[in-house]
Amino acid sequence: MRYVIPAAVALGVGLVTLLGYFIQAPDLLTLRTILINWAVILGGLAVLVGLLNLIIVHFRRIQARARGSIYSLLTVVASVATFLVGAGESLRIGTPAMYTQGTLTHLLFSDVVVASQAALASLVMFFLVAAAIQMMRSRPNRWSVLFLAAALITLVGWLPLSFLAPLNSAREWLLNVAVSAGARGILIGVALGTLMVGIRVLVGIERPYKD
């Protein structure tokens, strides 16, 4: 029974949600919406559990005086402070403070979180080009050459210089034909893999909730 009940619940919920996509029956749609809303509520509760996990992990690092524990201290202080400020402001104004202009929570997100994200995102291109060059050293084959050439054509082709017009056309062709065709092939593969994982969950073979 320990395995049967969770499997039956998962199977039932999965089937209702799936059929709701394919069959446009109003009752089925209502039931599907209720189930999806429950999932959203559980997702919200999971965030609180996640915050607790984050604090415990970093608290133990501070206790053990692990390498870089000063950053753990900063993380704990910042997470608790952000949580308290966000919760306090949201309760005071009656709407989510994160989306309300002029609140400290909004300021924290737009001026600290978004700025940090942009800083980290800007590093990606440099790391990628370095990785493509590194790949030529560690795996010197025709695929590495092709990868590096495609990366360089795409990057240089963006430059607004008139003498680079042929490269611009090459970039257009690369993105619209070669990359697009390859991407579709990969996406079909991913879709088939996704479908099979879904079926495995539906028939109760894949059970992340096992016991």
Added chain:
Amino acid sequence: MIITGIIGLLLVILGVVLMIGFAFVARRGFRPPMRPISGYEALATQVGQAVESGGRVHISLGQGSINSADTSATLAGLAMLDYVADASSISDLSPIATTGDATTLPAMSDTIRRAYARKEVPEKFESISARLVSLDPYSMAGGTTSLIVDDDVRANVLVGSFGAEMTLPAEAGQRRRIPQVAGSSQLDGQAVAYAMADHSLIGEEMFVSRAYLGRDPWAIAALATQDVLRWIAIAAILVGSVLAAVGLIH
């Protein structure tokens, strides 16, 4: 809309029927021809070496959740985590599993706990093996980067839903010269995995981990079914192209 829905439903039913059929013959010893996938071949060695050297294995599932469109990528990552936790159970140090989604956290923790219970060493399970780093992709990638450096990680596995942010933890792994296996359900993540990891899992390769890392007949059946569906997709594309070329469809 109705026709698309019916085709989708038929595809699901066909998949279920095929999988049950293949599972039946797989129990009698049937094994479809499986091409070697370097990522899975290397994983066992990498995890073994990391454990023997007294280090930890880090596995990240990216931003994938268990209640959205990228659930399948998360489940594929959980299958890899199950394997990694199983192999790491002989060590005193449990693997570190990281995520950027709160709903995935309990599933990850439970996967590690079950692997340790299966190996009859439940006392070795650490409740903080599974960690939520951050809910934002880039912050999560940045946090994972420092974790790889600070926690003496000796093998890095990045499998799940990653975008270009995968570059950051993969670069940290490169800098520490530790072996890396990476795969993503997103295209930009796959490009990063190909460029930066020692072994990448491209396209549907990520979803067949249970068949390659275990001997479960159902996993073998799912792999065989996936291959049949792929041939159906290829045939549909070819037929569609011919019909479009002769002007029968637009």
